[in-house]
Amino acid sequence: MYLTEYEQEMLDGKYGAAQAMALKVLVAVGECFGAKRLLEVSRVHVASSNQEADVWFAEKLLKLGGRCLVAPTVNPGFNVSYLSQHLSISKKDAELTERTHRAYRELGAILTLSCTPYLEANVPRFGEILSYSETSVTVYVNSVIGARTNRESVQSSLCAAITGRVPEYGFLLDEYRKGSVLVQVEADLKSDFDYQLLGSCTQKIGPGVPVFVGLPQNLSQEALINLGTQLNTTGSYAMFHIPGVTPEAPTLEAAFGGREPERVVTITDEDLQEIHRKISRPPGKIDFAMFGCPHLTFSQVQEVAQLVKGKKLAVEMWLLTSSLNKELARRTGMLEVIEEAGGHIVEDTCIDQPCWSHLKGKVGVTDSPKCAYYASMRGMNFVIRDLAACVEAALKGEVS
Secondary structure (H helix, E strand, O other), X not given: OOOOHHHHHHHOOOOOHHHHHHHHHHHHHHHHOOOOOEEEOOEEEEXXXXXXXXXXXXXXXXXXXXXXXXXXXXXXXXXXXXXXOOOOOOHHHHHHHHHHHHHXXXXXXXXXXXXXXXXXXXXXXXXXXXXXXXXXXXHHHHHHHOOEOOOOOHHHHHHHHHHOEEEOOHHHOHHHOOOOEEEEEXXXXXXXXXXXXXXXXXXXXXXXXXXXXXXXOOOOHHHHHHHHHHHHHHHOOOXXXXXXXXXXXXXXXXHOOOOOOOEEEEEOHHHHHHHHHHHOOOOXXXXXXXXXXXXXXXXXXXXXXXXXXXXXXXXXXXXEEOHHHHHHHHHHOHHHHHHHHOEEEEXXXXXXXXXXXXXXXXXXXXXXXXXHHHHHOOOOEEEEOOXXXXXXXXXXXXXX
C-alpha cells in the first residue's frame, strides 16, 4: 500500500503510539481488501457498545495518548440516570457504561449517543468520505445521501477517527457502488412498515447491490430508513438504489452504470407475508411494547403520542430516541401525553443492552424486525406489527 510521507511518519510513531497503532490496524485492513492507498476521512461514527472488548480497545488507545483527529459521534448504550429510576440496574452494568462514556469523552468523541446520526449532528454531504459503523447508518448514508463508507467495525471506525484516514476499497470506489441485482417490487406497499418486510427479503434478493423498481417516488424518510436497516441487518447490504429517489440513480441505466443486471428478482405480496410469518411470533397477549431500533424519528414519536392521547396503556411501553427528539417531545407536550398514558421516552439508549434484563422470557410487540432480532439474544420475544397496530396492542395488552 502506498503511504504519503505524513502517513509513513504516523505509522512509524512520530505522532504518538496511539496513532501508530490505529494506522497499523487500518493498513492491515486495507491490505486484506487490496487497497492501494489511504484517503482522508472527514466524518466518523463509531458504533460503540458497553461490551468489555470495545471498552478495552478505546481505553488502550487512550492510555497510549490517543486523541481523535476527527471527532466521531457515537452509538447509544443506556441512560443510567433515567433507567435507574424505573428499573433495577446492576452496579457492574452501570459502571461499564460510565467507563465507556468516559473513554470516548477523553478521546474527543461527541457523545450524541444516537444510532441515527445521519438525521442530526453528523449529516454528511454527497460524495463525502466517511468511516461509519452501525447497521442503519452505513446503508443510509451510502444509499440515501450518496456519501461513501464501508461497513466499518467499532474498532476500524475508531482508528479512522484517531488517524483521520481510511483505506480506499469497497464502497469508496465507483465500481462497487453500481447496482448488480434488479429487484422488481410487485407487492402492494401500504405503509412505512412494509419496507421493513421488503428489506427482510434478502435471501431471495441474494448478494450484490439491489436496485428496486416499482416503488413510489415520494418515499418517506422512515420508509427509506426501514428498507436500508433491514437490508443491512439480515443481509449485510451497505447500499441500494431506487431510480429517481436515491442520488446515484437518477435513472435505471445510471443505477447499473450502463451494465446489465446479474439477475432479476421479483418480490410479491406473498413474499412479504411469508417473511412476516417467519420473523414474528403469533398474535396473543403481550407484556410490553418497545420501539426505536433504530431510534425513532420525531414524526414517529408524534404518531405514538397521537395514538395514546387521553388513554392508558395496559403494558409498559418504551420509546427509544435521540436526546434532541426527547427534548422536542417535551417542548411540544408529547412527552407529557406519553407519560400520562404510562409510557416512557428514553434517550441515549439501545435495545441491545443489559438494562432490559427484566424483560427476559417475556413477549413484547415492536414495529422493528431489527429490534426483535437483537433482543431475542437477550431472551425477549416479539410480535411484529406496524407502529399503529403495536400501540393499539399496548393499549389492550394483546395483539389481535
